[in-house]
Amino acid sequence: MISAPATVPPARRVLAAELPRRIGHQVTVQGWLHRRRTLKSVAFLILRDRSGLAQAVVTGPEAAAVAGGHPEETVLQITGTVTANPRAPGGAELTRPAVSALSGPAAPPPFDLYRPTVPATLPTVLDHAPVALRHPLLRAPHLVSAASVAGFRAALDGLGFTEIHTPKVVASATESGAGVFAIDWFGARAYLAQSPQFFKQTMVGVFERVYEVGPVFRAEPHDTARHLAQYTSLDAELGFVADHREVMAVLREVLAAMTAAVRDRAARACALLNAEVPDVPERIPEIHFTRALELLAARTGEDLRGEQDLAPAHERWLSRWALGEHGSEFLFVTGYPMAKRPFYTHPEPGRPRYSNSFDLLFRGLELVTGGQRLHRHEDYLTTLAARGEPPEPYAGYLDAFRHGMPPHGGFALGLERWTARLTGADNIRRATLFPRDLHRLTP
Amino acid sequence: MISAPATVPPARRVLAAELPRRIGHQVTVQGWLHRRRTLKSVAFLILRDRSGLAQAVVTGPEAAAVAGGHPEETVLQITGTVTANPRAPGGAELTRPAVSALSGPAAPPPFDLYRPTVPATLPTVLDHAPVALRHPLLRAPHLVSAASVAGFRAALDGLGFTEIHTPKVVASATESGAGVFAIDWFGARAYLAQSPQFFKQTMVGVFERVYEVGPVFRAEPHDTARHLAQYTSLDAELGFVADHREVMAVLREVLAAMTAAVRDRAARACALLNAEVPDVPERIPEIHFTRALELLAARTGEDLRGEQDLAPAHERWLSRWALGEHGSEFLFVTGYPMAKRPFYTHPEPGRPRYSNSFDLLFRGLELVTGGQRLHRHEDYLTTLAARGEPPEPYAGYLDAFRHGMPPHGGFALGLERWTARLTGADNIRRATLFPRDLHRLTP
Numbered sequence: 005m006i007s008a009p010a011t012v013p014p015a016r017r018v019l020a021a022e023l024p025r026r027i028g029h030q031v032t033v034q035g036w037l038h039r040r041r042t043l044k045s046v047a048f049l050i051l052r053d054r055s056g057l058a059q060a061v062v063t064g065p066e067a068a069a070v071a072g073g074h075p076e077e078t079v080l081q082i083t084g085t086v087t088a089n090p091r092a093p094g095g096a097e098l099t100r101p102a103v104s105a106l107s108g109p110a111a112p113p114p115f116d117l118y119r120p121t122v123p124a125t126l127p128t129v130l131d132h133a134p135v136a137l138r139h140p141l142l143r144a145p146h147l148v149s150a151a152s153v154a155g156f157r158a159a160l161d162g163l164g165f166t167e168i169h170t171p172k173v174v175a176s177a178t179e180s181g182a183g184v185f186a187i188d189w190f191g192a193r194a195y196l197a198q199s200p201q202f203f204k205q206t207m208v209g210v211f212e213r214v215y216e217v218g219p220v221f222r223a224e225p226h227d228t229a230r231h232l233a234q235y236t237s238l239d240a241e242l243g244f245v246a247d248h249r250e251v252m253a254v255l256r257e258v259l260a261a262m263t264a265a266v267r268d269r270a271a272r273a274c275a276l277l278n279a280e281v282p283d284v285p286e287r288i289p290e291i292h293f294t295r296a297l298e299l300l301a302a303r304t305g306e307d308l309r310g311e312q313d314l315a316p317a318h319e320r321w322l323s324r325w326a327l328g329e330h331g332s333e334f335l336f337v338t339g340y341p342m343a344k345r346p347f348y349t350h351p352e353p354g355r356p357r358y359s360n361s362f363d364l365l366f367r368g369l370e371l372v373t374g375g376q377r378l379h380r381h382e383d384y385l386t387t388l389a390a391r392g393e394p395p396e397p398y399a400g401y402l403d404a405f406r407h408g409m410p411p412h413g414g415f416a417l418g419l420e421r422w423t424a425r426l427t428g429a430d431n432i433r434r435a436t437l438f439p440r441d442l443h444r445l446t447p
Numbered sequence: 448m449i450s451a452p453a454t455v456p457p458a459r460r461v462l463a464a465e466l467p468r469r470i471g472h473q474v475t476v477q478g479w480l481h482r483r484r485t486l487k488s489v490a491f492l493i494l495r496d497r498s499g500l501a502q503a504v505v506t507g508p509e510a511a512a513v514a515g516g517h518p519e520e521t522v523l524q525i526t527g528t529v530t531a532n533p534r535a536p537g538g539a540e541l542t543r544p545a546v547s548a549l550s551g552p553a554a555p556p557p558f559d560l561y562r563p564t565v566p567a568t569l570p571t572v573l574d575h576a577p578v579a580l581r582h583p584l585l586r587a588p589h590l591v592s593a594a595s596v597a598g599f600r601a602a603l604d605g606l607g608f609t610e611i612h613t614p615k616v617v618a619s620a621t622e623s624g625a626g627v628f629a630i631d632w633f634g635a636r637a638y639l640a641q642s643p644q645f646f647k648q649t650m651v652g653v654f655e656r657v658y659e660v661g662p663v664f665r666a667e668p669h670d671t672a673r674h675l676a677q678y679t680s681l682d683a684e685l686g687f688v689a690d691h692r693e694v695m696a697v698l699r700e701v702l703a704a705m706t707a708a709v710r711d712r713a714a715r716a717c718a719l720l721n722a723e724v725p726d727v728p729e730r731i732p733e734i735h736f737t738r739a740l741e742l743l744a745a746r747t748g749e750d751l752r753g754e755q756d757l758a759p760a761h762e763r764w765l766s767r768w769a770l771g772e773h774g775s776e777f778l779f780v781t782g783y784p785m786a787k788r789p790f791y792t793h794p795e796p797g798r799p800r801y802s803n804s805f806d807l808l809f810r811g812l813e814l815v816t817g818g819q820r821l822h823r824h825e826d827y828l829t830t831l832a833a834r835g836e837p838p839e840p841y842a843g844y845l846d847a848f849r850h851g852m853p854p855h856g857g858f859a860l861g862l863e864r865w866t867a868r869l870t871g872a873d874n875i876r877r878a879t880l881f882p883r884d885l886h887r888l889t890p
Contacts, residue, residue, distance in 0.1 A: 017687060034687050036652075036851055054607065054655040077851040106687075108823050110851035134649035134847035143653055150610040157600075164497065167593040169679045169862070171881045172615065172662050173628075173639075175888040185616075187639070188629045189676075190666065190885055196616075196630070203881065206577035206890075209479075210586055212497040218661065219615050223633065233632075236612045244460060244477050244549075380551050400890030404577035408479055408520040408553035419612070438614045438646065445618040445637055447649075447843030 021055035023086050023096040032083040033058050033098065034106065036138065039118040040071045047071035049103065050093070050118070051080060052138075056272075060084055060098040070103050076118065077110035077138070113138075126431055133438055133447055144273035145435045148266055149423040151273075153217055155265030156238050156417075159258045165240065166211040170203035172196060172219060176397040183223030185233075196221035199416060204241040205348070205377060206404040208412045215240040217419075227442050229431040230369075232420060234440040241414030248350070248360040248376040251413040252290070252336055255364065255372060258417075259334065260284040266426070279427045282333040282366070289326050290336035293358065296322055312341045320368035335365045347387050350376035350413070360413070367425050374415025381405040464498035466529050466539040475526040476501050476541065477549065479581065482561040483514045490514035492546065493536070493561070494523060495581075499715075503527055503541040513546050519561065520553035520581075556581075569874055576881055576890055587716035588878045591709055592866040594716075596660055598708030599681050599860075602701045608683065609654040613646035615639060615662060619840040626666030628676075639664035642859060647684040648791070648820060649847040651855045658683040660862075670885050672874040673812075675863060677883040684857030691793070691803040691819040694856040695733070695779055698807065698815060701860075702777065703727040709869070722870045725776040725809070732769050733779035736801065739765055755784045763811035781805045790830050793819035793856070803856070810868050817858025824848040 018031040035053035042048075047067040049060045060082045062070045074080060084098030114132040115124040117139045122129065129136045137143050157167070177184040177195040185196040200216050207214045220237040240258070245251060263281050266274065274281060291299070297308045300318055303325075314322070314337065326335035339358040342351055352358040361375025378384055384402055388395050395402055423435035433439040438447060461474040478496035485491075490510040492503045503525045505513045517523060527541030557575040558567040560582045565572065572579045580586050600610070620627040620638040628639040643659050650657045663680045683701070688694060706724050709717065717724060734742070740751045743761055746768075757765070757780065769778035782801040785794055795801040804818025821827055827845055831838050838845055866878035876882040881890060 034853065054609075079851045079853045106822075106853050107851045108825065111849040113850055132846070134652060134843065135850045137650075137653045146611070146654075147609060149612075153610060154600075154604065157597075161597065166497075166590060167596060168589070168880060169592075169662070171677060171883050173664070173677060173883055173888065186631045189888060190668070192888065194888055207580075207880070209577060210580045211589075219612070221616070225633070234614060234616060379549075382551065400577065403575070403890075406554040407556055407578045408522045408550045410477065410522045410549050437611060437650065440614050440616055442633055445616065445632060445635065447846075 019055035020051065020053050020058035021094065023058055023098075024094045026086040027088050027096055028086065030083065030085050031098070032081060033060075034081045035079070037074050037076050037078045037080050037110075039076060040074065042068055042071045049074075049080070049082065049101070051082060052140075057093040058082075058098065059089075059092040060101040060103070062101060062103070073109070074103070074105060075110050075112065076116075077113055077135075078105055079107035079110075080104065081106055126433060130433060130439060130444065131447070137437065140276060142434070144270075144276045145423050145427045145429060146437060147270045147273040148277075148279065148427055149419060149435060151266045151269035152262045152422060152426075153236075153238070153419065154269065155262035156217070156258055157215070158265065159261035160213070160215045160240060160254075162261075163213065163254065163257065165213040165215045165242070168200075168204070168207055168211070168214045168216050169218065170197070170200045170207075170216060172221070183225065185221055185223050198222055199237060200239050201346075201348070201416075202398075202401040204239055204414060205409075205412065206401060208241050208243040209404050209407070209409050212244065212410075213240075213242040225442060229433075230421065230424075232432060232436060232439055232441055235421075235432075235436070236419040238417040238419055239414065240416075241412060243410040243412040245376060245411055245413050247353075247411075248338065248362055248374070248413050251374050251376065251415060252288070252338075252362055255374065255415050256284065256288050259288075262422075274427075277427045281426065284334065285330070285332045288334045288336055288364070289330040289332050290338055290362070291322070291326075292339040293337055293341065294339065296337055299325065312344045314363075316369075319365050319370055323365045323368040326365070333367055336362050337365060338362045345375070347391055347393070348377045348384070350378050350411075364415075366422070369421070369425055371422055371425065372415050372417045374413065376411065376413035379405065379409045379411050462498035463494065463496050463501035464537065466501055466541070467537045469529045470531050470539055471529065473526065473528050474541070475524060476503075477524045478522070480517050480519050480521045480523050480553075482519060483517065485511055485514045492517070492523070492525065492544070494525060495583075500536040501525075501541065502532075502535040503544040503546070505544060505546070506542075516552070517546070517548060518553050518555065519559075520556055520578075521548055522550035522553075523547065524549055569876060573876060573882060573887065574890070580880065583719060585877070587713075587719045588866050588870045588872060589880060590713045590716040591720075591722065591870055592862060592878060594709045594712035595705045595865060595869075596679075596681065596862065597712065598705035599660070599701055600658070601708065602704035603656070603658045603683060603697075605704075606656065606697065606700065608656040608658045608685070611643075611647070611650055611654070611657045611659050612661065613640070613643045613650075613659060615664070626668065628664055628666050641665055642680060643682050644789075644791070644859075645841075645844040647682055647857060648852075648855065649844060651684050651686040652847050652850070652852050655687065655853075656683075656685040668885060672876075673864065673867075675875060675879060675882055675884055678864075678875075678879070679862040681860040681862055682857065683859075684855060686853040686855040688819065688854055688856050690796075690854075691781065691805055691817070691856050694817050694819065694858055695731070695781075695805055698817065698858050699727065699731050702731075705865075717870075720870045724869065727777065728773070728775045731777045731779055731807070732773040732775050733781055733805070734765070734769075736780055736782040736784065739780055742768065755787045757806075759812075762808050762813055766808045766811040769808070776810055778808045779805050780808060788818070790834055790836070791820045791827070793821050793854075807858075809865070812864070812868055814865055814868065815858050815860045817856065819854065819856035822848065822852045822854050 035051040038052035039050040047062040084101035350360040364372035420435040478494040481495035482493040527544030793803040807815035863878040
């Protein structure tokens, strides 16, 4: 029934990137046939593995047959002698190769994976993600993403944070204005969690400093280049802060570690994408919301009195301003009006219309939201009452504050948004392996 | 509306564990009032922070008032002189302390958090998780869990794996026999993912070696001490393997790194729990399923001919056998009958009733399932046809195999199960911050 296993004997495998250090030796490489080219009596096979490309040269009468028998994307094992050739990838190639297939002959991919640019539209890429993502340009953002998360964790581990895993299914749909997805939970109604906000706050009472990397779900009915219905949220929360500034200081360390990890672990991917990794200044510039409005009004002539939020155009302008004025691709905007922040936001001492909260702008886009939270039980009750919300749906959450919670704050960073911005992607879906949105549930 | 911010001036905070190195200095500690004791004209305040406990001694006429004004769990800031005292936690205590509250007076917790054992039943603990988990004994398993995940990632990062994030919402409910949760997805029907299996396999085609740490969902209708409806799955998958043995070798490295990280990062938690971290042998012993049945039949007298799986009692017996015979708390059972394994399982060459799969038993319990997968498109079609399943629901997944996939395999390890087993928990819920099951959707 099942085909016999490959009769190819297992061989100690060498990665493509190692070939230049093996000149003169016989080695075995394994990977996907990225590209084949046949001249009169010579065939070039370019193999792709996770480290890069390796070229094998088949000469003599069998050249055409070897190349002809293996369509692109077939998985091959090639054993040959490593020979210097300045025109081959990495300056070395395999000569006198023995070629065998580890997979069946591959069907043609939806578009040529070997071309230097991607000859396909985004919908084609997404429809065929399992194969399309093999294209080095489409694969690269995900290496940047993986490196970024490693940096995020390394920074927080070093600062005494504990990693947590919280429920993605919750009993009430209360945390934010965004839509929620309903679930049938053993016959009861439940919802997909929109964020780990309540959990991470209460866990400050247990671990003081926590972080979580996990999926969050927003039933966003709009179909834009920057919204997903599932994305990966990098969340952190810490106790015993004086105010939101200490949260911003931790975020600065996190960003420095993320960019360092990208430089260190995803250098090839960045080079391929022409992605410039930003410098994180020792001190990220910050501007209060009220001052930002004044600045915008003065420079653009708009009447912005009474504005409660920044429009995307304002964020772009402020980002350019920070770059020009402070040489920084990052800008903290602090003190957003309470009216536009969630109920758990801590007000600004002495100016309670404003908040101890912040957004971090990166290259014109809001990347992180954070701030200090309320920590006294009575403040929660007062705030909910003022907003006309009953406390009952929040019972489990509010209970923690009855039992002693320290001043605390935190932030959330959208991984795909970060990766897209860093790699210059035109759509957040290019930073998501298998996007989920209004129209897309497969593959 | 909102109370004025604490008038306490911010102070450079020292952690409880640092006190012994600060004898003679004036320092400030911050944390929860773990326990207070008042004698005639002296009060002892034991403060708890993430590093441990710190004792402050208030003497004189105000002693009773200070202790009386701050119920247990109130968040305090205490500034005082560090003084050696062999009977205090860590051999040092704070004398002549200035005490101020960072929270309101705490309401009494559902049970005393300062007692050396937990004076509450599991349902009470779970109902009040945000507060109950502050008990050092209830908090400790989660520190072991966090350390374990760090070890998992460290091992795989070192072996060239790429971390991925895959959808938790899928269009068809097909992967396993276990129940699925249905979601209303913008009016369409969708399901919570039971595992990242299909995604991680196809991503071998892109990254060769991938791992994911994320939630999976099983609509398990049974209410046992070892089942959860959401748990954290540690998944890995790698390409270019000769067979399942290479997967087992990677898993061995992963377990070694996990136990090393637990020893390194969660030593205090393990000591508190009396948890013995297992040694991972250079070579974990393994036994073929058929041989395991023979052994079981011979030793227990049962007639096990034709058995397709191991009963829990068999797993416990085999674990004891491995410990006695090989001195190992881990045992690989390989070659499970194909009939009991999922359709993507690779059969055993020459003995197609059996499979290139394995379970890893740890202290009597199945902890990891893994194996080699099919990698040829035609093998998938043949297998599905033989099982009477149409290929259509698997279209996106199967497509990857048409385009060239290498021999590959992987494994999945349930984080909560690992932590529970390692810490000797009587119920997997003790290794889960906020369990979700048949009856529990809150807190």
